[in-house]
Amino acid sequence: MPSASRFKSNEPERSGVPRPAGHLPTQLSNEAIVRALLERRSIGGAALYDRYHRHVRRILARIMGPDDVRDSMQDVFLEAVRSIPRLQDPDALPGWLTTIAVRTATAHLKRRARLRWFPLFPTDELPEMAASVATPEVDAAARATYRVLGKLPTDERVAFALRCVDGMELVDVARACGVSLATIKRRLQRAEKKFGAIARGEPDLAEWIQRGDRWS
Numbered sequence: 001m002p003s004a005s006r007f008k009s010n011e012p013e014r015s016g017v018p019r020p021a022g023h024l025p026t027q028l029s030n031e032a033i034v035r036a037l038l039e040r041r042s043i044g045g046a047a048l049y050d051r052y053h054r055h056v057r058r059i060l061a062r063i064m065g066p067d068d069v070r071d072s073m074q075d076v077f078l079e080a081v082r083s084i085p086r087l088q089d090p091d092a093l094p095g096w097l098t099t100i101a102v103r104t105a106t107a108h109l110k111r112r113a114r115l116r117w118f119p120l121f122p123t124d125e126l127p128e129m130a131a132s133v134a135t136p137e138v139d140a141a142a143r144a145t146y147r148v149l150g151k152l153p154t155d156e157r158v159a160f161a162l163r164c165v166d167g168m169e170l171v172d173v174a175r176a177c178g179v180s181l182a183t184i185k186r187r188l189q190r191a192e193k194k195f196g197a198i199a200r201g202e203p204d205l206a207e208w209i210q211r212g213d214r215w216s
Helices: 030-038 042-064 070-082 090-117 136-149 154-165 170-177 181-199 203-211
Strands: none
Touching (some): 030 042, 030 090, 042 070, 042 154, 070 090, 090 154, 090 170, 136 154, 136 181, 136 203, 154 170, 154 181, 170 181
């Protein structure tokens, strides 16, 4: 486990002094980002977000749908900053963030499922985020896809979204979900069978099913 002293900077922190372009957050290496986070310097959080917010947003959107990621984005980065001392290797930062994003999205979906049964508390209305789509037909197919995914068990939905929507390699899906390769294969088999059966009832997916397209 890295300690803060391992990443201690030789340059003093200069409060209020603009940094040269080479030290902007987006220019920091993974090791420098981890060092700054361990030393509780604000540039660490800024650099982490600058470098990886698109990656995290993509993973969350693949699992949850494009309109439902705002609060979960914040949760992912707060958890990353809080648990950074547990990161063994700075070069593993992207995969580590993927795992946190998957865990956060899974918890969100399970919490949302519970609220359907116990709608006791009002939820805030969040502004919709535009989906990254090219045509109304693709937009309709994407929304239909997430309607179908919403009917799958959470663990199967996550596996299907990461593999079939995001195109992640099987071994990476298993690692992100914290399960064995054999387990993720079983989840995918169940998810693909259920998805295909439910999707046949979605007119907006008829052409895609006929062509055998993936949902990317």
